[in-house]
Amino acid sequence: MPPQGQNLPADDVVVFCDYSHSRNNFVGVKAAPGVAYDTRTGITTAMSSSFSGCRDQNNIDTTAAWTxxxxxxxxxxxxxxxxxxxxxxxxxxxxxxxxxxxVKGFFAKSLSELSAKIGKRVEMDAALLFDHTMLHEMTHAIGTNPTNDVGGPTKAYGWANCLALSPWGPNAITLGG
Structure with a gap:
């Protein structure tokens, strides 16, 4: 990332792993209530449920990432x-x-194990959850045509949900003959 103060390219994405870049007040910039100021990008962000669920460690929100x-x-x-x-x-x-x-990790693990047991997740989902989450978030960052979560966050992840959303149905793998 360029040093602070330099323009960042609008056709790129930056990934943050903590909230050290986010402030309610920063060098004379006082963000409105419910808004955070990003010290690296100069962008103000509404503190949505995804924002606070991700930032606050002492709740059971299982947001993994947001874009x-x-x-x-x-x-x-x-x-x-x-x-x-x-x-x-x-x-x-x-x-x-x-x-x-x-608490979050405990509940996330329990929820992922429970989902797997009731058929919502397959082994591929568990093994590649981080990779799939990053790919999912990167599709939201596409500047020319960002994606939305189809059917809300519960339908936006998982191989079974992906196949269910396919225009060819859940058995699309057999299309090739």
Whole structure:
């Protein structure tokens, strides 16, 4: 990323892994209530449920990441990965006790295991969740035609949901003969 103060390209994306770049007040800029100021990009952001659920470690919101497509405003797109999500997938094997993984990680693990058991997720989803999440968020950052979550966040992830949304139906793999 260019040094602070330099223009960032509007046709690119920057990924943040923590909230050290986000302030309610910054060098004479006082953001309105419910709005945060990004010190790296110069963009103000509404503190939506995704924003606060990702930032605040002491709640059970399972937002893993969120994206702002700012290209229409001539600004760089941003992806925010939630700290708990990074910790869960990079250090998950080291955790032994609830205080180590935190409430969010505990519930996320339980929810993903439960989803797998009731057929909502397949093994590929579990093994590639981080990769799929990043790809999903990057599609929201496409400047010329950003995507929306079809059917809301519960339908926006998972191979089974992907096949269900296919215009050829859930057995599209057999199309080739």
């Amino acid at each position: 702002l497509d700012n290209t229409k405003a001539g600004k760089i797109a941003t992806i925010q990965i939630c700290r708990w999500f990074l910790q869960f997938y990079t250090e998950g094997q080291k955790y032994r006790f609830l205080p180590d993984i935190g």
